[in-house]
Amino acid sequence: MNGLxxxxxxxxxxxxxLSFNISSKTNITYESDSMENILSPVLNANTSERLTYALLxxxxxxxxKKFTQVPEILLNISSVLTKTEDFxxxxxxxxxxxxxxxxxxxxxxxxxxxxxxxxxxxxxxNSYMTLAFILEVLSSFTVSRINLSNLRITHVLLNIxxxxxxxxxxxxxxxxxxxxxxxxxxxxxxxxxxxxxYEGWPTPEQIILYEYKQFIFHYTNVETDSTSYVMSAKxxxxxxxxxxxxxxxxxxxxxxKTLTYRNSKKFTAKSINEAIFCGYKVIISNPFEQFNETVMxxxxxxxxxxxxxxxxxxxxxxxxxxxxxxxxxxxxxxxxASLNVTKLFDVENNKTAVNVNNYLWWNVSNCFESKxxxxxxxxxxNDWYISQKPVxxxxxxxxxxxxxxxxxxxxxxxxxxxxxxxxxxSVYHSLRKEDNQTLIDIIKTDGIWIELNSVSLSTCxxxxxxxxxxxxxxxxxxxxxxxxxxxxIVSGGCLIVAIFLLKLRRLPVxxxxxxxxxxxxxxxxxxxxxxxxx
Numbered sequence: 001m002n003g004l005x006x007x008x009x010x011x012x013x014x015x016x017x018l019s020f021n022i023s024s025k026t027n028i029t030y031e032s033d034s035m036e037n038i039l040s041p042v043l044n045a046n047t048s049e050r051l052t053y054a055l056l057x058x059x060x061x062x063x064x065k066k067f068t069q070v071p072e073i074l075l076n077i078s079s080v081l082t083k084t085e086d087f088x089x090x091x092x093x094x095x096x097x098x099x100x101x102x103x104x105x106x107x108x109x110x111x112x113x114x115x116x117x118x119x120x121x122x123x124x125x126n127s128y129m130t131l132a133f134i135l136e137v138l139s140s141f142t143v144s145r146i147n148l149s150n151l152r153i154t155h156v157l158l159n160i161x162x163x164x165x166x167x168x169x170x171x172x173x174x175x176x177x178x179x180x181x182x183x184x185x186x187x188x189x190x191x192x193x194x195x196x197x198y199e200g201w202p203t204p205e206q207i208i209l210y211e212y213k214q215f216i217f218h219y220t221n222v223e224t225d226s227t228s229y230v231m232s233a234k235x236x237x238x239x240x241x242x243x244x245x246x247x248x249x250x251x252x253x254x255x256x257k258t259l260t261y262r263n264s265k266k267f268t269a270k271s272i273n274e275a276i277f278c279g280y281k282v283i284i285s286n287p288f289e290q291f292n293e294t295v296m297x298x299x300x301x302x303x304x305x306x307x308x309x310x311x312x313x314x315x316x317x318x319x320x321x322x323x324x325x326x327x328x329x330x331x332x333x334x335x336x337a338s339l340n341v342t343k344l345f346d347v348e349n350n351k352t353a354v355n356v357n358n359y360l361w362w363n364v365s366n367c368f369e370s371k372x373x374x375x376x377x378x379x380x381x382n383d384w385y386i387s388q389k390p391v392x393x394x395x396x397x398x399x400x401x402x403x404x405x406x407x408x409x410x411x412x413x414x415x416x417x418x419x420x421x422x423x424x425x426s427v428y429h430s431l432r433k434e435d436n437q438t439l440i441d442i443i444k445t446d447g448i449w450i451e452l453n454s455v456s457l458s459t460c461x462x463x464x465x466x467x468x469x470x471x472x473x474x475x476x477x478x479x480x481x482x483x484x485x486x487x488x489i490v491s492g493g494c495l496i497v498a499i500f501l502l503k504l505r506r507l508p509v510x511x512x513x514x515x516x517x518x519x520x521x522x523x524x525x526x527x528x529x530x531x532x533x534x
Contacts, residue, residue, distance in 0.1 A: 054306045055103070057461035059152070060471070061305065061419050061452065063205040064463075066256050069420050070204055071276045072155060073301055075099060076285040077134065078110040078124040079265065080294055092128060096137040103302040106155035108220070108263075108283050109134060112162065113172055120176055123161045131176065135183035142188060142214060152214070153190075153204055157261075157283070158230065159220040170226055173219075177227040180217060188214045192231045200256025218259075238263050238283070248354055249422055250279030268293070269300030274354045276304060279422035304421040307340065307361030311454070311461065335454045336367040336393040337461070338447030339374055339418075341431065341440075356424050360431075363447055367393040367466070372442065373449040374427070375409035376416040381423050384430040385410050386439055386448060393449055398464045417451035417463055 062070050081095070100106075110123035111131065122129045138154055158176065163169060180189070190213040195201060207213050217230040224232055237260045239246050252258050262280035264271065265287065275282050282301070286294045312334065340363045365371070370390040376383065388408030395407065396415050409415070418424045434440055453468070454461045460470035 050309070050311070051302070053311055053459060053461070054303050057311065057452075058303065058305050059204070060461065061417065061463055063208075064203050065419055066203060067153075067201040067207065068252075068256055068259055069279070069422065071304065071421055072105050072261075072281040073103060073272070073276075073298060074106045074108050074155065074157060074261075074281070074283045075104050075294075075298075076108040076110070076263075076283060077122060077129070078108075079285040079287055080291065081125065081129070081288060092133070093137055096134065097140065100137075100141065100154070103298055104284075105153065106138075106157070106216075107134065108157045108159060108285070110159045110161050111176070112160075113166055120172075120179070131179050132183055135180060138215065139184050142185060153207055153216060154214060155216045155218070157218050157220050157236070158222075160222055163221060169222070170224065173222065173224065173227055173230070177229050180229055184215055186229060188212070189229050190216045191228055192225070193228070195231075200254075201259075235259060237261070239280070241265060248274070248278035249425060267297050269297045270355055272297050272301040273304075273357065276301060277354050277356045277421040277425045279420075279425075304357060304424065305362045305418075307357075307363050310362060311337070311364045333367045333455070334364050335458065336365055336466075337362045337417075337450050337452035338365040338371060339363075339427070339443075339450045340447040341444055354425060356421070356428050360424060360428050362450065362452065365447060365449075367453070367455065369393075369446070371446050371449045372439070373407055373409065374416050374418075374451075375413040377413050382426050382430075384416065384418075384427045385413055386431075386434065386436075386443070390442075390446075393453065394466050396449060396451075396465050398451055398468065415449075415451050415465070419463070 077096075081092075096107075109131065111120045112123045113119075114121045120131055121127075122131060122134070138156070141152070141154060160166075160169075160173075166172060190207055190211065194211055194213070198206070202211065218236055219230060219233040220236055220238060221233055223234050235254070235258050237252075237258055239261065240263050246262070250260060252260055260280055261283050262275040263283040263285055264275075265285045267282070267284050267286055272282055272284070284294060284298065286297075340361055342359050370392055372390050373387040373396055375385045375387055391407050398415055400414070401412070418427045431440070431443070451463055451465070452461055453464070453466060455466045456462070456468065457470040462468045462470055
């Protein structure tokens, strides 16, 4: 399948991958079997709902890390999409929209200045693929209410083609900012002034919930402060295929301020995963002729923590609130996450492996099972430890030094969870150095507890112990409450309307009573009085 057919095939299949509260311009149907076929080889996700939970939980897990440490996958439009005139603007809108829904968090846009139009156009694309058109697609993802359930930041990198040959560049780039202002609400755009109020970059949680922002615009090769809604390229570092600066794991002096991207024209699923686990953000610039391979590579890179067919829930309905009291007491409860490893962990040539999800993954487990726990020092993400005593999940406490005494974590360490792909890589290397082979064998068989569970709400995975509540639980419960009381509201309203109509309309019984009273009154007036006359 090549060319235009590949694009439509991808668009139709990937539409339901994520759920958003937006007004889509197109109604699309798909076959669940086809969805499973396209996703299973790489994600092993049986349903789009499960994939949604996996991506949402991973974004929630990493939401407290600096934005520089959070994985991103961007697609270069000028490379990935074709220049053909064969499909209409609505089709192009559909393709871009579904690329985002499929997991890409934004785009790289190569812009060149057109002197005839006195405006910027997208390099290597047709006349309809303008900057304004792409911004319209992005603006369709604006949500009216932001919370952790739609924790998503759309990032756009703008690359100016042949910028050194342009005269009056500072004046010309004002047109770029004007297009952004006309298409996207400026209240939702993160600016450099806002970023500077933090020590380094803010976290996704701060960007979304505190600053109420959804969009970030950056230049990749223009350092300027003249466009307040498009940030300078000053803190952007892009490592290309021919660069000698690629290293794993990524080590940057200003790691809290510098956004480091791995850009490649020959990305595969394996190389994308390696870049992500090494700590890089990713720009896919594969040529359009490899569109199918690009789609598969994108799919393969979405989930970095969960294992195959994870996360699962047992007998719990979507949106159903499961209080802890209903599950505690020895019942079977699948709501706690463990870290599992594979036997391939023993292979000697895997000592430097960076495609970590082949060997290490999260798994849903019974909270009442006894397992060892993963521990680490609060300010050290490079060294990880395993507790000496197996316990059930309900004996573990977040942020508590008591774990050292109760479950045998090294003194000063806390119950922990790898919150980014790079931390997963460091856990991998720490376990490789573990001298206790008996303990490693136990981990392979049973797994170890990590600080991740869905005890308070079956569809909400949170970082913490069993007492941690879902950060968007109130939002979900309000929706369910409305769903429960809606029938009562409708029936009550119908009853009130019926009573009102009865007041307006005279029923036959009422009419007969009125006629009877009139008959009696007329008869009394016409009849002679009884008794003896005067």
